[in-house]
Amino acid sequence: MRKIGIIGGTTPESTCYYYRKYIEISREKFGPFTFPELLIYSINFGEFKNNPRGWEGRKEMLIKAAKALERAGADIIALSANTPHIVFPEVQASLKVPMVSIIDALIEELKRRGVKRVLLLGTKTTMTADFYRNALKEAGFEVVTPSKEEIDEIDRVIFEELAFENLKSKPYLVGLIERYVEEHGVEGVVLGCTELPLAIKSGDVSVEVFDTAEIHMRKLIEMAVDF
Structure with a gap:
């Protein structure tokens, strides 16, 4: 090996x-x-x-x-x-x-599962910079990102809570994902930060969960x- x-x-x-x-x-x-x-x-x-x-x-x-x-x-x-x-x-x-x-591995998995429209969650940099979103778009996926206020809050949760394995904001994250499923028709959520799977697991929400760390x-x- x-x-x-x-x-x-x-x-x-x-x-x-x-x-x-x-x-x-x-x-x-x-x-x-x-x-x-x-x-x-x-x-x-x-x-x-x-x-x-x-x-x-x-x-x-x-x-x-x-x-x-x-x-x-x-x-x-x-x-x-x-x-x-x-x-x-x-x-x-x-x-x-x-x-x-990790982005190439994710794209391969998205193609395997047949999902086209995804909600991208991660740090503020991951959600706002071009490097991640463009890679997904160039591979043929539709990428939805949260609002500016939601981006700021998710970034805060990552660095102030999940980075210390504090999961108190899990209900907020689940609610946000479900709102984007209902209002924006996303078919899956990309956990584009390797702390997010500490809080969000497959089955917690009604769409496919893409745990980038796994x-x-x-x-x-x-x-x-x-x-």
């Missing part, structure tokens, strides 16, 4: 969720005690989030982490968060080994085995 390398710590709670999914999916596929080798480089999230040089500084942190994983023997590398994919091409270009994009980990394990 190929060795998987994950850049984590963005946030620690979502990295823990990735690890739980790694165990769950590996056991589902291979039995109780067989796992692909996994390396995790957990960055300092405070330094990352508040980097004075913005995305240029964050990109350098991610490249440093990715190269460390490459030197440690990782055969495939991933970012365990959606928003940092804003600099995914630059990080990939710095490496000799392949990276696995989708990503499934793709990583698939690539670790099929080469």
Whole structure:
């Protein structure tokens, strides 16, 4: 099997969720005690989030982490968060080994399930910047994003609550999703932040739930085995 390398710590709670999914999916596929080798480089999230040089500084942190994983023997590398994919091409270009994009894995899953019109939830950057929405639109999907006020509130919930595994705003998130199902005809919700699956699970709402963390980990394990 190929060795998987994950850049984590963005946030620690979502990295823990990735690890739980790694165990769950590996056991589902291979039995109780067989796992692909996994390396995790957990960055300092405070330094990352508040980097004075913005995305240029964050990109350098991610490249440093990715190269460390490459030197440690990782055969495939991933970012365990959606928003940092804003600099995914630059990080990939710095490496000799392949990276696995969470957005590419999501697009593959959306096509597999036959969903066309989705509500995109995530951090403020993910919901408002072009990199994520354009990738989905170019792949043929209709993308709906919340209002400015809702975007601000979802971003606050992510960083002030879910980042500490505080799920008190789950009813708010469920209600928001259902409103967009009723008023905007969305067929699925993309949990485009890897903290959101801590609060929203399949079955919590009346449409398909796309847990990007689980989708990503499934793709990583698939690539670790099929080469």
